[in-house]
Amino acid sequence: VLENAAKFPSTILELMDGFRASKALFVASKLKVFDRLKDKGSLNAGDVANEVGSSLCGTERLLDACAALGLLEKTPQGYSNTDSANTYLTSDGKYSLHGYVIHSNDHLWPLFTNLESAVKEGTRQNHRAFGKKTEDLFKDYYRSQEVKQHFMAAMHSIAHLTARDVATAFDLSQFKSACDLGGCTGALAHELVQIYPNLKVTVFDLPEVIANTSYFQPSGQCTAPVTFVSGDFFKDNLPEVDLYILSRVLHDWPDEKIHMLLSKISAVCKPGSALLVAETVLDEQKTHPPRAVLQSLSMTEGKQRSGSEYKQLLEKYGFMNVQIKITGNLLDAVLCFRKSQST
Ligand code: SAM
Numbered sequence: 001v002l003e004n005a006a007k008f009p010s011t012i013l014e015l016m017d018g019f020r021a022s023k024a025l026f027v028a029s030k031l032k033v034f035d036r037l038k039d040k041g042s043l044n045a046g047d048v049a050n051e052v053g054s055s056l057c058g059t060e061r062l063l064d065a066c067a068a069l070g071l072l073e074k075t076p077q078g079y080s081n082t083d084s085a086n087t088y089l090t091s092d093g094k095y096s097l098h099g100y101v102i103h104s105n106d107h108l109w110p111l112f113t114n115l116e117s118a119v120k121e122g123t124r125q126n127h128r129a130f131g132k133k134t135e136d137l138f139k140d141y142y143r144s145q146e147v148k149q150h151f152m153a154a155m156h157s158i159a160h161l162t163a164r165d166v167a168t169a170f171d172l173s174q175f176k177s178a179c180d181l182g183g184c185t186g187a188l189a190h191e192l193v194q195i196y197p198n199l200k201v202t203v204f205d206l207p208e209v210i211a212n213t214s215y216f217q218p219s220g221q222c223t224a225p226v227t228f229v230s231g232d233f234f235k236d237n238l239p240e241v242d243l244y245i246l247s248r249v250l251h252d253w254p255d256e257k258i259h260m261l262l263s264k265i266s267a268v269c270k271p272g273s274a275l276l277v278a279e280t281v282l283d284e285q286k287t288h289p290p291r292a293v294l295q296s297l298s299m300t301e302g303k304q305r306s307g308s309e310y311k312q313l314l315e316k317y318g319f320m321n322v323q324i325k326i327t328g329n330l331l332d333a334v335l336c337f338r339k340s341q342s343t
Pocket of ligand 1: 138155156158159181182183184185204205206209231232233234246247248249252
């Protein structure tokens with residue numbers, strides 16, 4: 001009998017098994033099981049095994065695991081996608097997380113396999129996970145077209161899920177022009193122009209990314225208010241606009257790079273113009289939300305910050321009236337205004 005003090009350790013057991021569940025999701029996604037089951041009604045394990053070209057007993061176990069995890073439904077007729085799998089796990093859905101799942105399997109999993117070394121050495125474990133050191137995370141991703149496509153799809157999926165909450169966290173209707181620095185596929189930009197029809201948005205990202213954006217554009221929509229500009233935000237001139245946006249950019253970089261970037265934005269930003277930062281804002285104790293805290297374990301040179309840390313950082317570069325909106329979604333929003341040189 002367990003003593004009162006020692007409750008049944010369900011959280012610990014769940015954590016111990018968590019890696020198996022993640023990997024089952026990753027492998028089912030890699031094999032495109034959710035694509036095969038889409039619009040098919042129910043299929044039995046043999047049909048799925050034939051379609052994905054894998055063993056019957058392995059496929060059956062994988063499908064049962066997915067059913068146990070609530071990703072598939074299992075009936076006497078066979079296996080079918082849950083609504084959630086249809087929406088988020090098929091590779092071509094509007095809100096597909098497929099790219100992020102594949103990125104998690106191919107890049108984050110090998111890094112986290114080396115977490116013990118990462119903690120001991122305090123550094124990202126690219127050399128152990130992939131056999132090479134990385135100077136610039138992104139340029140590394142963009143060397144291979146396939147990895148780039150998965151990374152961009154991963155960014156796109158999260159941006160899509162969060163764009164509306166980020167775009168509406170504050171009333172941005174006073175701004176006529178915006179530049180989403182590191183705006184990747186333009187998912188947030190497209191949401192912004194839908195919500196603020198008078199806003200023109202420029203997406204500024206590395207040439208390798210801009211060259212690959214057409215695949216991600218909403219079909220059948222007039223995309224004129226969104227323009228794409230290629231450049232390096234550490235080296236090149238930034239477009240002059242009323243509103244600069246940094247979504248999931250600051251947490252990736254070490255202090256000296258942040259210094260370069262925020263100094264440049266601050267210099268080009270006219271008094272009264274603003275900067276919108278979209279990040280997961282940590283609580284002041286820096287233990288919540290867990291997803292952001294765990295993301296830090298990838299040991300990029302950057303870090304996640306609390307609300308007061310963002311305020312302090314932005315004020316250091318001449319921004320004032322820093323407002324923070326916790327959205328309840330994956331990304332929160334921080335808005336601040338460039339003060340005039342004299343204030
Ligand atoms: N803003 C997007 C979002 O929230 O989904 C993408 C975030 S992603 C973590 C960081 C983005 O910054 C990538 O699209 C990357 O290509 C871009 N980036 C990285 N280094 C850059 C640089 N030196 N100049 C311009 N963009 C850069």
